[in-house]
Amino acid sequence: MTAPILHSYFRSSTSFRLRIALNLKGVATCYRAHHLKLGEQSAAAYLNLNPQGLVPALELAGGTVLSQSLAIIEYLDETIPDPPLLPADPVTRAKARAIAQMIACDLHPINNLRVLNHLRSRFGADDEAVAAWFHHWVAQTFTPLESVLRDRERPSPYCFGSRPGLADICLVAQVANNARFAVDMAPFPEIQRIHDACMALPAFQAAAPANQPDAE
Ligand SMILES: N[C@@H](CCC(=O)N[C@@H](CS)C(=O)NCC(=O)O)C(=O)O
Incomplete structure (x- = not known):
């Protein structure tokens, strides 16, 4: 199966959130960096993927792009329930x-x-x-x-x-x-x-x- 593409920037804390969740769920990704200080998040090619021009985004095999770190983390938790990222109670x-x-x-x-x-x-x-x-x-x-x-x-x-x-x-x-x-x-x-x-x-x-x- 093709690994999803993680659109990220090393210093971005929202990307850090998603990287942790991916690691906890054991999901390997292909890392694609966007240098925020150089404005690469505003390049046309990236805006095509995520019109908000923010990282992170997760590009799934098949081309669907998910944005917003908490929404992506919830998606991971729903599709890969173990280990759960939210308490049961x-x-x-x-x-x-x-x-x-x-x-x-x-x-x-x-x-x-x-x-x-x-x-x-x-x-x-x-x-x-x-x-x-x-x-x-x-x-x-x-x-x-x-x-x-x-x-x-x-x-x-x-x-x-x-x-x-x-x-x-x-x-x-x-x-x-x-x-x-x-x-x-x-x-x-x-x-x-x-x-x-x-x-x-x-x-x-x-x-x-x-x-x-x-x-x-
Ligand atoms: N609510 C969004 C926020 C994403 C966000 O603000 N990402 C920052 C990096 S931590 C960003 O891309 N900033 C680019 C900019 O400010 O131009 C999420 O949780 O994914």
């Missing part, structure tokens, strides 16, 4: 989705490259102002996330249960993003602990930005 499942969405819906979109570029080009923000913006919005989500994780009913090395899932995937990828802006993780010890537990696993290590073919 509906309440815990809702809590896992809530953590994923805190990061994917409330934090990542406003700290994305195109938003930071717009702050610079339209509003004259310099490096310091951009970093202050980034740090502000991380704190707005990581502070409540830390307390949600601290208050979990059952202790676990991961967000929930005995294996990593969707919430861990989003958490780990965002922590990697934070590191690029030197976010101090000291106020977030539980998030850091979960990150470290996940990053000890081969599926997460292999997905890390530094281990991608386009890493600089």
